[in-house]
Amino acid sequence: MSVSGVLIRRMLRVEKHNEWTPPMGNALFFNVDSSTRGSPGEAGIGGALRDVTGQILLFFSSYLGVMDSCSDEVHAILKACQLVSSKRFLLMHHISIITYSKSIVEWIQGDDFSHLPVAHLVYDIRKFMHDMAGLEIMFKPRASNSLAVSLAKERSVNQGDRLQWRVL
Template sequence: MILLRLGWWIKGWSEDFPYSPSDIQRNPACLLWNGFSSPSIIPKSIVTSKEWIPPQNGALKWNVDASVNIASSSSAIGGVLRNCEGQFLCVFSSPIPFMEINCAEILAIHHALKISVANDGSCSQAMIIESDSMNAVAWCNNKGDGPWNMCHHLNFIRNIKKSFLNISIIHKGRETNFVADELAKQGLSRREEFIAWF
């Protein structure tokens, strides 16, 4: 988390710095960059890493994730809301009852939508929600599908999709969902929900 925060600070301080915060966390040697390095010596893993893609102008994007620890019978969810410039608008990290991972992913999507609906500034804008669970995304987008014990949450999600002017729930791999993944993992050690607006 320290490396991630350091990466955010550097990106705000130096537009020329070529690495993302997640690059720094995966490979702290990025911090040795002196401003004159040749692109040819950038590690291959950095060059080929997938970056988070901002939404179109005027839209917002949630990245959500869930984490399940079978050994401790604990589950948690996390998410980050960003605008088209990549600025953080909201983050959440919360423990939830122990459940199967795909159900937890549904709960993460559900929670992001509940936060958005309660906020006047975000509920009127086009919105994308990205999850790394193909099952959860499919169940949220297809009427009648999904686990029976998640029907209440899925119906809420589907109804919100109808009432929002423009909302999309899509699947993206974990490599572009790094911040949400970290927030979900932090939630495993929390006793109550953490939420912050910026």
């Protein structure tokens, strides 16, 4: 069994105890999260794109360097937007990017926000949402996001990037 297969199986065992619920119909859920060791501190992001059966279509984790916990969560959402836009077949689906950060969802959906260092990233995310019909950013409690949490924590302590698509 591959190393990534073992990692995903271990993360899914943790997730069984939490409340991940599948999307309905032709929709996909892209759970994202970030992890910072200190504020500011070493930061990582991660995410997993899943279909209605819970099948993982994609997972990623990336090391960001040193930053604060608000900035890294915005980076996680932006990375998910970039990955979704990179595959044409995904544009046929309604995709919800799910984060545990209610304030960042409010920044993206609102008219004003106070965290100026990431203003340009928020505007990039808004542009993705404008250009891709069926893309939304939504808040759910962290318990529903344990796979993304594990992927982000993995990168806050291990530099480098991981990206794996399931062969479709």
